[in-house]
Amino acid sequence: MSEPGRRTAGPAPVTGRRRARQAALCAVALVLGTVLSCTPDPGPPKPSLGWGLTHTQYSADVGDAAALKAARESLSAQSLPQNQHLMGWGATNPEPAPGRYDFASLDRRIDVIRKTSGTPVITLCCAPDWMKGGRPGDTDWSRLETAPSPDHYDDFAALAAKVAERYPDVRHFIVWNEFKGFFDERRNRWNYEGYTELYNRVYRALKKVDKDNLVGGPYLTMDSHPPRTTTYASPVKGPWGSIDRRVLDAFQYWNRHKAGADFVVVDGASHARNGETLPDEFTAADKFTAVGRWVRQQTSAPLWWAEYYVEPEGGDRRGGQALDHALQATGMIAMVKGGATTGFYWNPQDRDGRCTRCLWRSTELTDGSGGRALPALDLIRRFDQEFPPGTTFRPVTTTGDDAGSVRVLADDQAVLVVNTLDRPVQVRIDGRPAGLDAYQVRWLNGR
Template identity: 40%
Template sequence: MRASRRPSPRTSPRRLLPSPASRPVPRRVSALAVLLAGLLAVVSCTSGGTGEAPPSALEASARAVDLESGWTWEQQPGPMELGVTHTQNSLDDTEPAAARQRGSEILSSLGQEYQNHHLMGFGTLNPEPSPGQFDWGSLDRRMQLTEETGGKAMLTLCCGPDWMKGGPPGVTDWEKLERQIKPEFFDDYANLAREAVQRYPQVDRVLVWNELKGFYHQDENRWDYEGYTDLYNQVYRAVKSVRPDIQVGGPYVVMSSVPPDSPDASEIRGPWGALDRRPLDVLEYWLAHNVGADFITVDGSTTNRGQQDAISPVDVGAQKFAVIDQWIRERTPLPIWWAEFYANVPADAQAGYDSPASAVSTLAVIGAMARSGSQGALLWGPEGSDSLEYSSLWSPATEEDGGRPTPLTDAWRWLVPRLREGTVEIGRAQGSTLGAFRAEDGSMLMVNLSEDPVPVPGQQPIPGWAVIPVDSSG
């Protein structure tokens, strides 16, 4: 039985606060399943896949695959930036020092990728508890982390102080974090955004709000895109008035999909379902009425709203991201950024930060985005968490033995500089479940997009959920 995809808001500023619209509640598994998944992840991290074979044998199998016969290849149409969004726990000074150091080394090894932070919530405290009284301490620490690890800073202008929602000054009720700023306080929020971008000159890109939190007309079964666009326009003008160089984007709407027979289904369909018409309406309105934008930002998952299990092989559901990119490109030349993306796994696969299946599913989404011309994608939560079962880049640094690589780490590290160059080819075998990323330098990243082993003549089979980096030698 799958859990509901509408979790209630969390109370603590350090809690993850998953959005009801886009972040499914993780499936419950037995203690034995968790133990087996952990053992599998250790094997994967040391062998390059789920690995029954040592790295040399797996790499030999990957090299023996004929990448031309029965394969289709698409050239990446342009550069694509990969980055991360820091959330509740993310290498904070409250974490064990050794685990934090290990995680910091992983983050540093990724090079100059974007690190996104929220103005309030998801690891940062209230920046303006009372009108005109600012508290930047927690966001200062997150910005310092980006500087220490060599990243580029990005800021999501969400969420807002309680007094801007009609609450009393000086009080922060984290249960109300996802409530909408009241229209009479839009100018106050725009001023807060202005203060933030002046305080952090290292920020060169901002996202306005997050998933239209609070902007919904329940009685009309649609998003309040008029209200959101009003807020966006006021924030845009305020930010540009002091930082005309900064890149500003929106509307950060969840591009949900639904079963084709849903009353909310659009005519845009695929084997993964049908796009929900309501976020399409948001984009249409915002594109027609915003006062300016430097990029467009959206988020989504590989499964339909209310569902948890992915289709196998996992690149089938990932194609939804390419379809959405195409729909957007038909309406605007603005660069497309995926502020969040969630890659689910099939029902019989284990999900989680230490899961090879989750790593492969994430890579399948990255492949779809890269083929369709996305300019950027942010991984939600680079630090692993048991409360959100998707791939991360290091294990929970809240634990003494945390901060360790995950099955996604090496692959992400391989992709970051190459996708940024814009020269990667993305390939897919027609007669098996293999896929690959191929770089100009001759190196390659091969993945098995399902749990089924793929035989290779004269070599070890490529295991299910394998991720195999292949260097340019040989």
Template identity: 55%
Template sequence: MIVAGAVVLGVGLLFVLWSAPGGGQRDAKGPARERAAGPAVGWGFTHTQFSADRGADAAVERVARVLAGQPMAQNQHLMGWGAGNPEPSPGRYDFDDLDRRMALIRRTGGTPVLTLCCAPDWMKGGTPGRTDWSQLEKAPEPDHYPDFAALAGKIARRYPEIRHFVVWNEFKGFFDDAKGRWDAEDYTRLYNLVYQELKKVNAHNQVGGPYLVMDSYVPGDGRYPSALKGTWGHVDQRTLDAFAYWNRHKAGADFVVVDGSSYSKDDRYAPDVFTAARKFAEVGRWLRRTSGLPLWWAEWYVEVADERGGRRGWSERERVAAQATALIEMAEGGAAGGFYWNPEGDGKGQGGKDCPGCLWSSTESADGGRELPMWTLLARFSRAFPPDAHPREMATGSDDILGLSDGRTALLVNTADRPGSVRVGGKERVVDGYGVRWVSLAE
């Protein structure tokens, strides 16, 4: 994951004149009125530090139209990644940034998801009234777990349109250095308090965890071996142990959520960039079988970041083909949805119109806010394969061309740099090198 660093607190451009979430009642006392669980989540993206709620007016308006043209799930964090400290000191709240992000989601018709991370400084040993962003990823102290749960409940009352909540992010601050393993016991205590508080606010709220990173090692690497393995390598046994503890001791869950990459912990692909994505399918099937719950990928990566946190020298065609391959494998593994990380750059360097892997060009420029190839793929995938579609991987008869279909629509991806063809729906279909092609099976 890209570390948040300091959060930009500028108000930027508000999309709507908006005095209070949820129809004008701020933080109504008592449990929210019973409501259905709301729309299914499906495929979408996570807002990070730079997103479409701020920037040049023309660019902000332009990307708002793009988002409204294909509404999908939009995930936002409680603190960090574009949101300031929501409770700088006990009982003193600042929701300006969350209000602004929620206004964007509401205006563009997105399905809101809130990731409940991270915690105000006073909950983790810091000074009340101060925010040290270098300590963002520190977990709350156990004595403050109830305070964090209470904050989650207050947020749920403030934004009753949020029906889906993810508890914490990547076990941040929950690694036990002395024991060399994840502290699943403390995480699960925090999770259970948050789960119970959110269900108390509204029994229909959907809550999930544990948001572990499914780290893996390539074949032949003897570190932390496990039985969850494939041609891509094996998942770190410590991760599986932490998942097993949470799964046994959780107070309840409506979905399981994890993140991961096709490459290994030390940034290697096995056996190659495209085949390594099979990890998403095989890990996904294991998670579904083990938990019996719907599966979300909170973050998913196919491209190793360089030493500056940027992207490698892939062509955009190869990049989109690799991302499409990952989407196919996640769907084949039974995932009900997932969130693409980091939709926009900072407007500097590669953060402008040529931002590799971004969803739209930076809104910091008046000419920004224009959809990029990854948005085109994600929007079409979200529209073609909603949560109830249950697409399955197709046998194309080609070693290079992968396929996914729900019986109505097929997605074809050529993992080779040369054109190829397959027979789909009774017709020969040509797919360019590193090409992504959509086929209506009614043709």
């Protein structure tokens, strides 16, 4: 469902020297006949982007020609925010040796985002080997998650600035990923001082390139423990468990000492660290709401979820794709109720085509099904369309014997209803009857 005045996201804008640089790049592109697209300036970049995806190891840049076309058509059907990492997850080492750059794979990914009218986001992780003790020219992928050493923080910030200059239409940057390499084993806590120092140097470097660049962090994983575990328990808790206090300490330190942030970033899964989804797989998603509300108490900056995972209980596949779909919708509802305005679905495709939770069929398939959109992508597109940033949500009255087993999110235009049971239910939404099949995700008209 769409109506006039609803958000239509577009490529992020450029201003000042970046606009002049983009104009020059566009002119060169036209002369050379390259495929890099040049888009009009849609206005100032916004700190909230809505709901989209992160490109990972396999995506719509490599594969069968027909499958690639199908995948890109699926993505182009609606402009979505699309995130790509600097190194890893589909991108090779961008600076194998000091001053020697290789942006071919990152160029290819950014070009996919441009071609599909997405809003590009770059996560500035990870670091070339020579910034973390390796030999210049070498790339040891087993050390991908090692953080740069403090004496190379400025080098990493300089690389970030180089990236911002190379892609003048990218206006949103996330600094690092999940505090990778920043856990202090000796002190048994996060090295939040080190991360914050790296973050601040990158933040300043990106703002120096263009003050209108939007930068955020800390991209912490909101790990939780089961309710019976008291070690590292925190006040952020519920039937699903308790957020690890060390994570909250890290967030608060960064928040107090950061140079600035245009948005804040977290990630996490509904299950606890031991894999349990408590008290059940759907209620466990309430963790996202609790985390969001806690973050909103710490800062007024918009809240992003860089990754979110809502897993079947014990990895159970009893409900198949219908259960996966219902859990995905439940997780998104929970994040929005916690105040989130942006979220990225991780891993759009696999390689062999067996992934039912992916966004489209593998682009390496040559049987005619490659690149075809899957239900998870349909849900993200509809959710982003109906509930863009700035949506005013309204309370909903749900009645009936199974009312407590239905999740609902609504504004004046649309109502999203999720049946969390493995059997059909009959409920009334604001007095209107609504029947749902087992694990059905259903859209209704608003008031």
